[in-house]
Each structure stands twice: as C-alpha cells, then as structure tokens.
Amino acid sequence: MTLWLERHVPKLVLAPTFIAILLFVYGFIAWTGWISLTKSRLMPKYDIEGFQQYDRLFAAPRWDVAMNNLYIFGALFIVISMVLGLLLAILLDQKIRTEGVLRTIYLYPMALSMIVTGTAWKWILNPGLGLEKVVQGWGFENFTFDWLVNPDYAIYTIVIAAVWQASGFVMALFLAGLRSVDTEIIKAAQVDGIPTTRIYTAIIIPSMAPIFLSAFIVLSHLAIKSFDLVIAMTNGGPGYATDLPATYMYAMAFSRGDLGQAASSAMIMMLVVFTIVVPYLYSELRTRND
C-alpha cells in the first residue's frame, strides 16, 4: 500500500489541478459552446437549436461595431506599441548611464490596473478641463480635442492609453533580445565599416524575429481581452461607439440578460485567440521537447 502510494504520489499531487482545469477551463468552454447553440435568453436552456445565435450575432449592428473596433484598436495598439518599444529598446541599448532609472520609468505603467490607467487618461483627455484647455492656454484658442466624447474618434483614445500602458513592456522584451544578440558578429561588422543603421536592419533586428513573434502574441492577446480600459474610459460609449467584443459579451451577459448572445460572442472571441495562440504554443512546446 505504501509502495503504491509512493509510486503514485506525483500523479496524486497533480490530480486536483488536472480535474480543476478539466472542469473550470475545458468543461466551461464546452458549456458556453453548448449554450451558444441554444435559444437561451435570461435563463439557460439546453435544447440545441443550431447556429441561430451566431446568425443573430453577425447580424447585430452593435457586434459589427465591436469587431470593427477590435480591428482598429488591435492593429494600432500592436503596431504602435511594437514600434515605440523597439525604438526605446534601441535607444536604451547605447550604453546609457541612467539606463536603470529610465527603464523603471518606462515600465511602471505595466504595474497599474487598467482601471487606474483609464481613470488617469479619462481625466487628461477630458474635453473642457484636460489637454484641450492646456493647449488653449498656450495661445491656441481654437484648439479642440474632444475625441473622448466623439463617437468617430473615441476608440483612438483607448489606443492612446493602452499604448502608454504596454509599450514599456514591449521595450523590456526587445531590450532583452538586443542583449542576447551575438556581440562577435556585431563587432566584426563594425570592423568591416558597416554603418550602424545597416547593422541594425540587416543583422540585429532580423535575429530578433522570435521576440517580434512573442511581442505580437502578447499584445494581440491583450487587445482581444481588453475590457477594463474601455469600461473605465468610455464605458463603451458614446452610445456603443467604443464597444469591443469583451464589453459586448459582458453587456449581453450581465445587463441585457441575453445568455445566447453572450455565449456566442465569447466563443467567437475564443476562436480569435486560438487562431493566433495555438500555432505559437504548439511550436513552443515542440521545440522545448526536442
């Protein structure tokens, strides 16, 4: 008996986690998937009716806005954060004496809650008392900056705040990448008189391809899950102009009482995440096992 126990103890230790993950992750995904195929409204119903929730979802103008916003927000957030992060990393990699302090400053927003970030930027971008008034005070009397309450531009204010929060993190990723590039090759190139910009574009940046991929995965994952920032800054408004899939799902689940729509929108979100993450994780696990 004790021998059996001794042999199986590792399995027993892992078992509770295994069961919890099966239930709370995979079982729950299955449950949500099931509900997305029913006519559930306020209460869950379990008779499968087919894909009509998805038909309703794709026909809903509000979902359309949410997906469109995700493309705009996601693309701008990812591209700007990557460019800014790479630029900062390269600038910091020039034997800067105050590097430690600067790195701390660039990265601290990542320690904040998105609600805090949203609260701060909502105030800074406040039309009337915020940035607008500052610039007007500098003598530009006709300057207006009302993006936060303008349905056509409000989504860009979310981009501004999100980039502020995450770009320092991308900088940290790239800086670690720059430090791991083989210094011998760079020295050789410098001896050969190759200009610095060429060294960066032809040697250093291409060798950091895996880091670009990681940064892309992390940022796109953050973009799809973005919820807190929108709630704090615009609460999805004006109207539903800044809705993202995450806020759409939440509104359907908890304020509109439409479980079928909540479930189907959640499943679409998962699909988007998985098409991005699964190939990446698969290759990561493969290379690790080799």
Added chain:
Amino acid sequence: MTDLSATQGASRPWGKIALRWGLYVLLGLFALYYLVPLFVMVTTSLKSLDEIRSGSLIALPREVTFDAWAKAWSGACTGIQCEGLKPYMWNSILLAIPAVLISTVIGAMNGYVVAQWRFRGANIIFALLLFGCFIPFQVVLLPMAKMLGILGLAGSIPGLILVHVVYGLGFTTLFFRNYYVTIPAELVKAAKIDGAGFFRIFWSIFLPLSLPIIVVSVIWQFTQIWNDFLFGVSFSQAGTQPITVALNNIVNSTTGVKEYNVDMAAAIIAALPTLLVYVVAGKYFIRGLTAGSVKG
C-alpha cells in the same frame, strides 16, 4: 551590447557629442511621456475643485489640500454607499493574500512534478494547463457564475479566491516548472537512492533553492489579482467588491458633482500597493512578465 557611438568615428568628436546629447534629450522626452500622467494624477489630487476648474491641468497646485485624499479613503460614494475606498481595500487584501498563497503553493508542487517526476501524460496535462492561460475569460464567465451559485459562493470573497486560484494555476505552474527543469535530474536520482521520498526531496532539495521563483510567482499573482477587474465586477456584490471595482464606481458614478481630485486620489490609492511592489522588487516583476508571456 551594441554601441552606436563607436561607429560614428572618432574623427568627428563634435558630431559624436551632439549625437549623445540628442540621444539623452530623446530618452528624457520619452520619460516625460510616461511620467506626465502620474504627475497629473498627483497634482490634481492635491488641488481643490475650484482650482481644478480655473487652473491648468499641468500646473502645480497653488494651495495643497489633502481633502480629496481623505474623501477618497473614507467618504467617496461608490453608488448608494459613501464609505470611500477603505472597506474595498480591505476586501482586496482579504482576497489577494489567500489566493496568492494557495496558487503559489499548488503551482510549486505542480511544477515540481511536471519538471522532475514525469509520468505518462504529464506533458499533456502541462499543455492543457498552458492553453488555459490564454483563454479569454469571457468564455468561462457564465458557467463560473452558475458554478459559484451551486457551491453557495456567489458574490462572496471565498468565491473570488477560488476563481483567482483556478485561473492563476497555469501561470504559477509554468513559473516553477521552468525553474525546476534546470535542476539536474541526477540530484533527484541520488536522493532517491538514499531513500528520500517525493515530499522529502521537495522539502530539503527544491524548496531551499526556490526563493527567487517564489518571489516571482507571488509578485505576478499579487499584481494580477490586485489589478483584476473582470472577475471582480462579475462575481462580487455590494460589500464584497475588490478595490478596482470600487474605484470604477467612484469615478463613473453619475450622481452629484464630478470631483476630479477625489477620482485621482482614489486611483492613486488603488495603484499604490502594486506600484510599491514594482519599485521594491521590479527585477522580479519583469521576470514574471517575460516568463509569463514569452514562454506561456
């Protein structure tokens, strides 16, 4: 390490100096960009409402007042109640401490098994755990709400602890697994020959080596849980809300005059614990971020 200045040629010392200066100015401007929001938050929180309305966003306060801080701490309204952030700060502490400890302990044991006691299927379990790190939590919100109701934990702090432990396990397991995998397997083999068992080996070989990764895991989990909003807003009720939810309620409550100074003071109070952790243990914070996102 790459050195831009080295290739600019010693023959142009003035160009080199100008370039250095330009570089520092540019880096300083970026530092300003990251610091200005914090500066605005702090100065706004120290101004009176009159001064906020009449003055400039980026001006220093003419008269420093801590009224907004006092109100944010114990008097601001989060809906119908007006008790400030104090009770919610307490909720977040009561929630974060057990959730961080439990998920770290289980993660350490899991990581130990996956890294050193491989059995058939252990890798599959690890892969399943990893995928779990990446799901958008929206996909589990509805069934989780139902499950918490069944367990009698709906709207309670123990319910939130359960949620955070379950969805934090993937990351904590990953941290410990990647750390323990670097410890040579021969060590375990030798200990086994000496008659040490599973727990004995963990206790006397692995645990003493684990301090850095425990710090990483604790900081990561603490930041995640403290800053969480989605689970907090979905699974709490009046009285059990964590601080992020209370902050959002204060800032976005539609009743009464908008008190920007109170909003900013409340935001800083809510941010202080994680900021403090970042300042004190930034190195470990970054390790967690990069380990949690690059490898996971």
